[in-house]
Amino acid sequence: MLAALQLSRVLARSTSGSVSPCIHTSSVLLSPAPRKGRKSNSKIPSSPKSRLAKSLKPTGKAKRLGTLEVAPKLSRDRAPHEGRVPHEPTLPRRRRLSEPATSIKPSEQKHFAALAHSERVDRRTAEARGRRGSKVDPLEKEFDTSSSTSVGGLPKHFKSPPLLPGLLQCLHEVIGENAKPTAIQSLSSKHLVKESNTESRWRECLLASETGSGKSIAYLLPLLQDLKRTELEGLASSRKSSKPLNPRALVLAPTHELSRQLASFAKKLSHVVKLRVMCASRANMPSTAKEKGTASKMKKLMDGINHNDGAEIFIPGSGRASRPVDLLVGTPMRLLELERGRGWNWEQRARERAMRINTKDGVTEPDSLQETSAVDLGRKFWVDVPEMGLENVEWVIVDEADVLFDSDFQEATRMLLADIAAARGRPVPVTSAPMLVPQDAQQMPDTTVQPISYPFNFLLTSATIPNALSNYLSTYHPTLTRLASPHLHHLPRTLRTEHASWTGGNKDVDIERRIRRVWAEDALVHAKTTFGSPRSVKLSKVIVFCNKKRRVEELGAFLDSRGIKCVALTGNADGRLRGSNHHLDGFLKQSSSTSSTAVGVPPQSSDPAVTPHVLVTTSLLSRGLDFHPDIKNVFIVDEPRNMIDFLHRAGRTGRAGEMGKVVVFGRSKGRGSGRTADVRKRIGAFAA
Numbered sequence: 001m002l003a004a005l006q007l008s009r010v011l012a013r014s015t016s017g018s019v020s021p022c023i024h025t026s027s028v029l030l031s032p033a034p035r036k037g038r039k040s041n042s043k044i045p046s047s048p049k050s051r052l053a054k055s056l057k058p059t060g061k062a063k064r065l066g067t068l069e070v071a072p073k074l075s076r077d078r079a080p081h082e083g084r085v086p087h088e089p090t091l092p093r094r095r096r097l098s099e100p101a102t103s104i105k106p107s108e109q110k111h112f113a114a115l116a117h118s119e120r121v122d123r124r125t126a127e128a129r130g131r132r133g134s135k136v137d138p139l140e141k142e143f144d145t146s147s148s149t150s151v152g153g154l155p156k157h158f159k160s161p162p163l164l165p166g167l168l169q170c171l172h173e174v175i176g177e178n179a180k181p182t183a184i185q186s187l188s189s190k191h192l193v194k195e196s197n198t199e200s201r202w203r204e205c206l207l208a209s210e211t212g213s214g215k216s217i218a219y220l221l222p223l224l225q226d227l228k229r230t231e232l233e234g235l236a237s238s239r240k241s242s243k244p245l246n247p248r249a250l251v252l253a254p255t256h257e258l259s260r261q262l263a264s265f266a267k268k269l270s271h272v273v274k275l276r277v278m279c280a281s282r283a284n285m286p287s288t289a290k291e292k293g294t295a296s297k298m299k300k301l302m303d304g305i306n307h308n309d310g311a312e313i314f315i316p317g318s319g320r321a322s323r324p325v326d327l328l329v330g331t332p333m334r335l336l337e338l339e340r341g342r343g344w345n346w347e348q349r350a351r352e353r354a355m356r357i358n359t360k361d362g363v364t365e366p367d368s369l370q371e372t373s374a375v376d377l378g379r380k381f382w383v384d385v386p387e388m389g390l391e392n393v394e395w396v397i398v399d400e401a402d403v404l405f406d407s408d409f410q411e412a413t414r415m416l417l418a419d420i421a422a423a424r425g426r427p428v429p430v431t432s433a434p435m436l437v438p439q440d441a442q443q444m445p446d447t448t449v450q451p452i453s454y455p456f457n458f459l460l461t462s463a464t465i466p467n468a469l470s471n472y473l474s475t476y477h478p479t480l481t482r483l484a485s486p487h488l489h490h491l492p493r494t495l496r497t498e499h500a501s502w503t504g505g506n507k508d509v510d511i512e513r514r515i516r517r518v519w520a521e522d523a524l525v526h527a528k529t530t531f532g533s534p535r536s537v538k539l540s541k542v543i544v545f546c547n548k549k550r551r552v553e554e555l556g557a558f559l560d561s562r563g564i565k566c567v568a569l570t571g572n573a574d575g576r577l578r579g580s581n582h583h584l585d586g587f588l589k590q591s592s593s594t595s596s597t598a599v600g601v602p603p604q605s606s607d608p609a610v611t612p613h614v615l616v617t618t619s620l621l622s623r624g625l626d627f628h629p630d631i632k633n634v635f636i637v638d639e640p641r642n643m644i645d646f647l648h649r650a651g652r653t654g655r656a657g658e659m660g661k662v663v664v665f666g667r668s669k670g671r672g673s674g675r676t677a678d679v680r681k682r683i684g685a686f687a688a
């Protein structure tokens with residue numbers, strides 16, 4: 001029901017061991033756990049709710065339906081990110097005889113030659129497979145763009161329609177002077193950037209495009225432009241409120257990490273126009289009974305928080321003084337806490353806790369549940385005073401909309417949206433959860449469907465639009481405008497896919513070998529490009545995605561024991577308690593004011609035994625996070641639970657025109673190989 005609850009529900013599942021703790025994809029929560037003794041050639045379970053929509057065309061019986069606009073396909077050289085130089089290592093020309101010989105040792109030369117040979121073999125095998133026509137592209141065939149309205153006059157530059165000079169300056173600082181808008185950014189500029197207050201109706205819009213295609217800029221530019229423009233024209237909503245925080249815009253995200261990164265990014269885009277951006281974050285703080293010693297508790301809390309992430313962090317309960325804020329970013333649960341008062345859902349939480357305590361081996365014991373509930377409910381809980389007023393909210397962005405409208409988050413998300421609507425004087429009905437996501441909107445009797453019209457601009461965005469979300473939008477937001485990139489539901493073009501087979505021995509050793517192979521390839525490129533210069537090799541970084549928390553911990557410990565320092569992060573890892581993103585330093589991209597690829601962290605050692613070069617995690621970090629281009633490889637070591645999960649995990653590399661590779665591990669022969677082959681075929685369908 002509530003977001004904090006949802007998190008605990010997920011954690012409960014993880015402890016039961018039957019379902020992964022990868023919390024933030026509908027896939028994980030919706031897919032049934034694989035049964036024991038499953039046939040090796042069985043298909044990947046794909047629940048109807050986690051199936052990708054084949055068409056984004058609005059459907060339904062409403063009198064007026066929204067439009068779908070898909071950007072035209074562009075050839076690669078005219079594609080987005082034109083102003084950027086892809087970070088693909090370029091191999092040098094052949095050495096001439098007159099040039100000095102390199103100082104590579106003969107043993108190293110042999111090793112590099114072997115690597116180069118294996119690369120050639122891989123490439124030829126892939127080409128041969130392509131020639132045999134085994135590559136299917138069902139989505140390309142099925143994704144219906146024919147219903148798209150004509151797309152004439154898409155902006156080719158960020159200057160048209162004109163952005164405020166300060167906003168344009170910041171944009172150039174972040175993505176470079178020559179960067180051109182991506183397909184989704186062109187569409188959003190055309191539909192959402194307003195030069196004046198000519199159109200007063202609130203807009204509803206879905207922005208759908210592949211991972212790493214710049215959706216954050218696509219919604220932040222129109223949002224920031226509008227906030228500043230209305231402020232300058234004196235049209236900004238300024239209703240009276242007694243609360244210390246009165247934001248004009250909210251961005252909702254599923255994780256604290258993503259909230260912080262988005263807040264920091266928005267701050268960089270708005271520092272010249274001077275809009276105030278804040279992140280509502282306090283990762284994983286228990287919200288229960290009132291504790292004594294508030295001051296010392298607060299100090300302890302603040303000590304752990306580093307504000308260098310770029311965005312100011314607002315901690316619920318940190319004071320009644322008014323805090324001017326234009327844009328507030330946070331998870332729906334955290335924002336609800338700010339609005340309703342921390343601990344407002346204590347009763348619900350107590351019940352959930354009792355449920356977890358009394359759930360043994362996945363079976364709930366009703367009697368003991370009641371007992372514990374009574375004990376817990378008997379405790380005194382403290383509800384903080386509400387700290388946020390919603391009267392002035394004019395924009396709500398739902399990032400990773402398919403997650404925030406899935407069964408675990410939807411209640412908190414809808415509750416917050418309904419609270420905003422009520423605070424703004426136009427309450428909307430809150431549909432009961434089972435009715436929320438009709439499997440087939442057409443089958444619903446007309447009487448049950450009551451379209452929702454929010455009194456604020458309402459934008460949703462995601463790289464994957466499952467049928468469930470598409471149907472929900474058709475039913476409750478029939479007039480919503482849908483903007484999509486032509487490459488939606490595919491892997492980014494700069495992302496290559498490779499399949500690795502388990503040797504049949506220790507899987508951890510196989511993973512270690514593969515990591516070392518990545519670094520050997522880096523060394524090879526380095527040796528070829530620098531002709532053996534002593535300059536130290538810059539090793540690329542790797543993200544390893546596992547399905548289970550325990551697996552993350554075990555693999556992390558194994559790699560550490562083999563001299564590969566790594567960050568192993570799960571939903572309830574200690575590192576997440578600090579309220580900052582520093583546990584991901586060196587992995588996350590932090591756009592600097594001079595280069596879009598620079599990192600804002602101190603120089604790190606290039607020795608993987610000293611500085612972590614490997615991040616081991618679950619799907620927790622697969623959503624929305626913009627990782628550094630140094631991450632050239634994503635390893636998927638457990639079979640993806642469904643293709644939505646796969647697209648998001650893979651999409652942590654190969655972002656914004658950078659080169660990347662996703663390595664999917666599986667069995668090539670024996671038990672389970674049929675399943676691996678099936679996964680392989682499905683993954684092939686996502687290739688560009």
Ligand SMILES: Nc1ncnc2c1ncn2[C@@H]1O[C@H](COP(=O)(O)OP(=O)(O)OP(=O)(O)O)[C@@H](O)[C@H]1O
Pocket residue numbers: 080081082084174175179180181182185209210211212213214215216217462463589591596623624625626651655656
């Ligand atoms: N027009 C552009 N030119 C160059 N780089 C860009 C452009 N737009 C965005 N970027 C960069 O691309 C990267 C990815 O952007 P962003 O995180 O917004 O992608 P996304 O579509 O939201 O991905 P995901 O679906 O994974 O959340 C960022 O580092 C951003 O700075």
